[in-house]
Amino acid sequence: MRTSIITLAMLTGVALSVAAPTQSAPVKNLKDCNGTYSGTYRNVTVQAGGSCTLSPGATVLGGVHAKKGAANLLVYTDVGHNIQADGVTGTVIIGPPGCKFDPVVGNNIHVNASHNVLICETTTKNNILVTDNDGRVTVRDSVAGNNIHVDRNRAWVKDGGEHHNRPGAIRLLRDSAGNHIHVFHNDPSRVLVLKDDSPAPVVK
Secondary structure, eight states, X not given: OHHHHHHHHHHHTOOOOOOOOOOOOOOEEESSOOEEEOSEEEXXXXXXXXXXXXXXXXXXXXXXXXXXXXXXXXXXXXXXXXXXXXXXXXXXXXXXXXXXXXXXXXXXXXXESOSEEEEESOEEXXXXXXXXXXXOEEEESOEESSEEEEEOOOOOOOOSOOOSSSTTOEEEESOEESSEEEEOSOOTTOOEEEESOBSOOEEO
């Protein structure tokens, strides 16, 4: 049957055409995230002084890295691999305003040596690590496949934007980890508010 169709086409002079495959635009790295973005990126980097918002319409195939001195990092969408914030001077939020949906992070979240940290309704394959920060610290309604560590956070530094009782408290609310939840060696001035976490946090 196939030979008959090809022969018929040759005899009648009908040209058989094959559509060329469509080529999608290459996915680029966003090397200086400073503003609000909703495109598709391989990796996202926030430089010193940058204030980066990844909207719910953004797609990050790789990871997000906020470098020392970055002003703010707001991640409201899924991230393929890791989110790392080290030395952010303002606010780090992972999870949308109002916590209305569940962003997924392929590997780890690590927020270190930054100021205010809010991780909300986020699911990570491996770990959530919140270490050495000096502002408000909250991890709520989140799931880590392995561990949650909220360790060695410094004494609270007031920044004038607080409208909450005990703003310097460290809060872990309704979180879940596959292995352990550790709250180790935080500054003794920090009040701990731990509610409905599973397993129960180990505090040192």
